[in-house]
Amino acid sequence: MLFKDIAILDENLDYQQHQWVGVLGDTIDYIGDDEPSDAAKYGEVYEGAGRLLMPAMYNAHTHAPMTLLRGYAENLPLHEWLQQKCWPFEGKMTGEDNYWATLLSCAEMARYGTVSFSDMYYHTPERARAVDESGLKANLCTSPLAFEPKPIQEFPIFAEMEDSIKNIDGMADGRIKFEGCIHAEYTNNDVTAKTVFDWAKEHNTRMHVHVSETEFEVAGCRERHDGLSPVQWLESLGAFDVPAIAAHCVWVDDEDIEILAKRGVTVAHNPASNMKLSSGFAPIVKMLEAGVNVALGTDGMASNNNHDLFQDMYLMAMLPKGTELDPTLITPKQAVFAATRAGAIAQGRDDCGLVKEGFRADLAVLDITGTSWCPINDMLTNVVYSSHGSDVVLTLCDGRVVYRDGSWPFIDIDMVKAEVVERTQRIQRELAEQVD
């Protein structure tokens, strides 16, 4: 595809008008002021008028199959939400339920310009199949909850980990990766955790873990582990000896932030979820100042309730201005970076997340003719504060169209929605029968 005379956010996320961008295979082959000499080789010419080409987005923390629970449990205290609503519902979810729910999440992410996501859940083969079919990318992991202090090898979930690192890591031309994970400090113990981290090192894979989401979690951790915070506990056991995503980090202190920065840990910031579940506001300004790679996540659909990363980008830029009472905090560029390049880095996709020659053609094209884009006094400001994820009209993943003008080339959206509705209703029926 050859984008003709189009506005772009360039590799520095600066706004450039009247650019030509050529995509060859899975790669951005050409960016320039002029039509390339060998234009024909790029195939379709995409008219750039009224469009903005920007890097696609990378969702650094989600639980894709939880889409079945969208709007299912609302306005409840956290423990009631989790124990009385989410867990019983999730307990009824089969592998096929996970497959269809993940497909819907893939469709929704592609629709809003996201091409890749870091996904912590179960039923890895079914999730991988959905990701593969959708054309998207994902860093999948499965999350041990281990209360008994024994090596991960002694838990049933280890078979899935072993199978996944062999058969799923690297599949779909490397679009799908598998990585190490523990659910969180409070659902694990030193022995299990350490053996998972060792396993990740052994397989040269990455880590993904929930960290310091609530104040309660941090207080409990310090009691359980001689005053160590979750960040300190994880570091002490080697969780950060491989590149890692620490999801949430709402209740981290200066020492924690220093560790995260020093160890190159990516913080997956989930502003919508953290607000909706009343976890709090993550200190992202401090993290960015300390040099932490802050990426963005939607978290699961029971606590967001959509996969529109534009909304989380907006919240990332807005919330600190409110909580810190300082309107100079978080520039539009910092927010766009978090939703794009920072997420690619978090997923070990080093050649992704920028509109740059030689980089993967992971691109989102926005229709900027809508009323809320007028006038354009500052393009990045419009992208962050005036946009809607629904302004995305075209999403490319590794150079392939995964969403365009209401259609998903690789997804039968009507079938996916019908399956999701039916499966959600089946689970609710099963739960109701159980109560009766």
Added chain:
Amino acid sequence: MLFKDIAILDENLDYQQHQWVGVLGDTIDYIGDDEPSDAAKYGEVYEGAGRLLMPAMYNAHTHAPMTLLRGYAENLPLHEWLQQKCWPFEGKMTGEDNYWATLLSCAEMARYGTVSFSDMYYHTPERARAVDESGLKANLCTSPLAFEPKPIQEFPIFAEMEDSIKNIDGMADGRIKFEGCIHAEYTNNDVTAKTVFDWAKEHNTRMHVHVSETEFEVAGCRERHDGLSPVQWLESLGAFDVPAIAAHCVWVDDEDIEILAKRGVTVAHNPASNMKLSSGFAPIVKMLEAGVNVALGTDGMASNNNHDLFQDMYLMAMLPKGTELDPTLITPKQAVFAATRAGAIAQGRDDCGLVKEGFRADLAVLDITGTSWCPINDMLTNVVYSSHGSDVVLTLCDGRVVYRDGSWPFIDIDMVKAEVVERTQRIQRELAEQVD
């Protein structure tokens, strides 16, 4: 128009499926489970499959012409934003600039399901002309800034007020109202304010005023007025002897809230603007508990930066969960009510803001076939947390289509956007020349 077999939010904002809704002239004439016997009289039959019919929205606080400043001044401290950027820009805006900018705001609001707005600005005739042409409704006021203590009658702006109450109030079949206003306590004095409030009483009109937007404002007010808060000062001078909108109310205490409730004042809550300008978070939970009518506003586009009231509805529901660390606060129904019926009440449009027989046909129809609407475990939750304003596909104001599927029957959108861009550039050139 006859909506056939459509999902609706009924007069209690409860979700009802398979309803028939007939619109006759400017009124909702029929709502029922079955096709009305005299269906032909409603004209066009609108297929309800995949659609949700809900009350249109009422924007309780904005400055419509400021759309020219969208994205113009960002990440600046408040005084620099206002004094070095906004005011010089606004000083260059002509009546015609106001007309075109207001037309764009009308288009943007209609596009996101808003049919009416409470607008505080200048150049009332030009704003009224834009509202009239667009098919929308508005409560317009013009805001005295009066530092000299003399009656409003001695200020030049009084001529506009007198002209507007005679010629603009009630125009366009009552779609346009004119009301009393002072900009704020800190830009006025007792004498001027009192004569404005008396004028409002004399003309039996409503009031609109900025109240307690910043902590600084409240502290200053207490110093200037023997310890009175802005709410107390306004009440003491009679501002609330007529129905009033108090915009912002971020820094109100329990006594203030008691006054607002007792006097039937509507608080126009502007969560996006209050965050973006680092004003803070309004205590809307307390206000709602006290019985205050809380409506929603987008504020001007220099501090939002779009006219999508769905976004403010979302923030209203989300923010208190984060700031108060309680996920049970603000139900979806409370948020939808604030964006719809509460705004209609605030504007004295008593027969507006609900899908109810006999009420004005101010309606928004949403496409709910998008990925983020699936599944529908709870419709109101999807409306508040999963939706985008851009899901609106049809907006009716007094029974007339003001937006439908990307078109505005009464607005030449391409001309409006071109005028807005050109006028914004002209002002920026004038400002640059001034600096040179």
